Amino acid sequence: MAVLKTQQLMVRYPYQNASILKDIDLTIEKGEKVLILGPSGGGKSTLALTLNGMIPKSIEAEAEGKVYIDGKSPLDLSFKETSQRIGLLFQDSETQFCMLTVEDEIIFGLENLGLSKSEMERRVEENLRLVGLEKWRTAQLKELSGGMKQKLGIACLLAMDTDVLVLDEPTANLDPASTEEIFDLVIKLGEELNKTILFVEHKLDRLLPHIERVIVLGTNGKIIADDTPRNLFTQQFDTLLDQGIWIPKICRFAKKLEQQGVINWLNFPLSLQEFEKELTRQNIVPHNSMVQSNQSRVRNQTNTILQLKNMTFAYKTHEVLKNINFSIQSGEFVALLGPNGTGKSTLAKLLIGLLHPSQGEIYFKNQVIQKKNVQELMRSVGFVFQNPEHQFICDTVEQELAYGLKLLGWSKEDWHPKVQSLLEAFQLVEHKNQNPFSLSQGQKRRLSVATMLMNDQELLILDEPTFGQDFVNTEALMKLLRALNQQGKTILMITHDMELVYEYANKVLLLHEGEIQYGGDVETFFAHTTLLEHASIKVPISYALKHWLNTIEGGENLVTTLSEE
Amino acid sequence: MLQHYQKSDHFLQQVNPTMKLMSLLTVIFYMVLIFDPWTPFLLLVVTIIGISLFGGVPLRFILLILLPFSLFAFSFVWMNVVFPDERGETILFTLFNMPVALENVQTGLSLGLRSLVFVSWSLLFVCTTEPTKFMLSLVQNCKLPPRFGYGMMAAYRFLPLFREELNQVRAAHRIRGLGEPKGLKGKVDETKRYMIPLLASAIRKAERVAIAMESKGFDGSTERSYYRVISWTKKDLIFGFGLFLLYAGLTLGRIFFLQ
Numbered sequence: 001m002a003v004l005k006t007q008q009l010m011v012r013y014p015y016q017n018a019s020i021l022k023d024i025d026l027t028i029e030k031g032e033k034v035l036i037l038g039p040s041g042g043g044k045s046t047l048a049l050t051l052n053g054m055i056p057k058s059i060e061a062e063a064e065g066k067v068y069i070d071g072k073s074p075l076d077l078s079f080k081e082t083s084q085r086i087g088l089l090f091q092d093s094e095t096q097f098c099m100l101t102v103e104d105e106i107i108f109g110l111e112n113l114g115l116s117k118s119e120m121e122r123r124v125e126e127n128l129r130l131v132g133l134e135k136w137r138t139a140q141l142k143e144l145s146g147g148m149k150q151k152l153g154i155a156c157l158l159a160m161d162t163d164v165l166v167l168d169e170p171t172a173n174l175d176p177a178s179t180e181e182i183f184d185l186v187i188k189l190g191e192e193l194n195k196t197i198l199f200v201e202h203k204l205d206r207l208l209p210h211i212e213r214v215i216v217l218g219t220n221g222k223i224i225a226d227d228t229p230r231n232l233f234t235q236q237f238d239t240l241l242d243q244g245i246w247i248p249k250i251c252r253f254a255k256k257l258e259q260q261g262v263i264n265w266l267n268f269p270l271s272l273q274e275f276e277k278e279l280t281r282q283n284i285v286p287h288n289s290m291v292q293s294n295q296s297r298v299r300n301q302t303n304t305i306l307q308l309k310n311m312t313f314a315y316k317t318h319e320v321l322k323n324i325n326f327s328i329q330s331g332e333f334v335a336l337l338g339p340n341g342t343g344k345s346t347l348a349k350l351l352i353g354l355l356h357p358s359q360g361e362i363y364f365k366n367q368v369i370q371k372k373n374v375q376e377l378m379r380s381v382g383f384v385f386q387n388p389e390h391q392f393i394c395d396t397v398e399q400e401l402a403y404g405l406k407l408l409g410w411s412k413e414d415w416h417p418k419v420q421s422l423l424e425a426f427q428l429v430e431h432k433n434q435n436p437f438s439l440s441q442g443q444k445r446r447l448s449v450a451t452m453l454m455n456d457q458e459l460l461i462l463d464e465p466t467f468g469q470d471f472v473n474t475e476a477l478m479k480l481l482r483a484l485n486q487q488g489k490t491i492l493m494i495t496h497d498m499e500l501v502y503e504y505a506n507k508v509l510l511l512h513e514g515e516i517q518y519g520g521d522v523e524t525f526f527a528h529t530t531l532l533e534h535a536s537i538k539v540p541i542s543y544a545l546k547h548w549l550n551t552i553e554g555g556e557n558l559v560t561t562l563s564e565e
Numbered sequence: 566m567l568q569h570y571q572k573s574d575h576f577l578q579q580v581n582p583t584m585k586l587m588s589l590l591t592v593i594f595y596m597v598l599i600f601d602p603w604t605p606f607l608l609l610v611v612t613i614i615g616i617s618l619f620g621g622v623p624l625r626f627i628l629l630i631l632l633p634f635s636l637f638a639f640s641f642v643w644m645n646v647v648f649p650d651e652r653g654e655t656i657l658f659t660l661f662n663m664p665v666a667l668e669n670v671q672t673g674l675s676l677g678l679r680s681l682v683f684v685s686w687s688l689l690f691v692c693t694t695e696p697t698k699f700m701l702s703l704v705q706n707c708k709l710p711p712r713f714g715y716g717m718m719a720a721y722r723f724l725p726l727f728r729e730e731l732n733q734v735r736a737a738h739r740i741r742g743l744g745e746p747k748g749l750k751g752k753v754d755e756t757k758r759y760m761i762p763l764l765a766s767a768i769r770k771a772e773r774v775a776i777a778m779e780s781k782g783f784d785g786s787t788e789r790s791y792y793r794v795i796s797w798t799k800k801d802l803i804f805g806f807g808l809f810l811l812y813a814g815l816t817l818g819r820i821f822f823l824q
Contacts, residue, residue: 083782098719108657112782390737
């Protein structure tokens, strides 16, 4: 019997004309591993919340049609009964817990079910072991890393003994190493325990080989495709592209090779392994020559804009950054990399004078920045925070942009044209009278970058600007940064996304264990296998692909198309 | 540090949180009727020794926390000496041409020490009670609806997150060119500016955590089982008896020495 079933499901949020979900007919059998894809804001999370009855029971929305879990409607089930059938893991690992310690958090759910103490004990022990957190049983939640919190989230769901697990982008806020761990764990446990799993996810490279079925929600809120991943990406490729749905890089690339007649796929690849296997089968072998570094990415600038000399920073007695030396030339696009907790944000704060070095100097255009105050420095350096909302201080978008200039004493005649041109450049003209808080995620991000460019700042520092942003917004932001870089702005960006690094940056700084372990060219960086392994950084797919390309006849020409993707 | 003390298994940590909360109330009630400085002084000493002996909290730690409060307590003495309702007759000495009377010093000391007694008993409660255990005790022993109990727990968990977020907002605003606020109006404006992003995030967090709790089968009702049962034990009896002895001793002492 189908474990999940919907019939003609329609959901509409209050004050919205269009339904977010429409005519959804779904049948999911026990043990299926299903991936749900769709454009951002396209109702994937809404679907997840409707399946367990949170919509319309707890979240105000109009819902029509039928939903069945195990043949029963969630509307007829209590929270208790629903929670034993379907479990949700959310994106934000911080806001899905309500207790202080690891064991209390698992116990919370079990107490809701009214289980006996011995049964609770058994389940806590078993499920902590399953996710590998048995040693952390009595630890405080705040001691856990983001990845461990999501593992605990999984343990909580498993402890409820649900058949269905819905994972709503649980890795969106995690670094690549933790993301892989979570995927591996879910895939392994899903197989072992024969759980039905619904993934809402767009980091697909690891996941896709384990997925049997992909359901695609279109911009109109209807299901536009329901197929195996291989069929989907071979046959419905153009439809997906039209709908703005993210297609794994490897698939996009394989498709391009096919369209250009370079390769005829017998087995369309969904992962790099499959790609390589297929090429080997077709007798295409890579030669180990180093790929020539893409010269156009490196600018011939000798103007040093930022320089650190023997800089050390310590919190109390703990040395966070040790003897840091590097310089950034004007016009460079620098990616600052490193595992979580290595002090990347601390370094960024030092660069704009929010923190001061314990030893050594930081020079901005040959002037020691410790001698300048923050306001002075901000006229030439822009700093974009992780959460755009933190930066907003005015009631309208226009005022927000004008704010810095007004502070400098500009009159309205002077700032108005400037604000106008930025509104246009950042596609915010029609929103200029809106409150910044009422903007969409992507618009907020654009505004936060725009406010930092009002004074024609030459250097722009961004602290994980793509954190928690969906694919479409990420790409829009990166294109914008590239355009700014081409206009001559120097950009320093903290990020975890190696694809972005490879595609956009022309210099890499690797911060690991308090030291700059690498500073230089991007191509060379990804060739340092041991260094990467040590800092648990994965080579981006486009980099791996590029090596293959040089070996394929006519492939060299595709190198450029690849980075234009 | 605090968590470490709350978690240790000394006597006071094993007393039912509700019992400790009630004892705090009785202390407040008892002190209302007392105006001499000796009784609160004695009670203060006994409390501090009690926390250290039966709660395993180092004296240094307790005194360090009491230090800022003793400044506050001293202000009572100062107020009573400088602005007495009625100047006492036994002039001890004059300070800047102002007579300092024994009676006024005594009233001030009494009030100041009384405030320190309240602080020390609150400290006894805070240092020896895990927040989770307190909440469970309120729900299990005092019939507090779980809806509020677990809601409070979720909110408590967010407090450090808010502080972190406030720091981020502060840094972000500094970068926008807003320096340290000037004057009262500046402070008010600053608070207003901080409130909006913090409130927006608080509302979002509250919504998410509520959905997460309900998804785990929480319906706020009393129909749930408990892994940790906070029961009444012999320890509570001993604690109550000890408290009774303390009050009895203090009262007797007052009768013999103060009349």
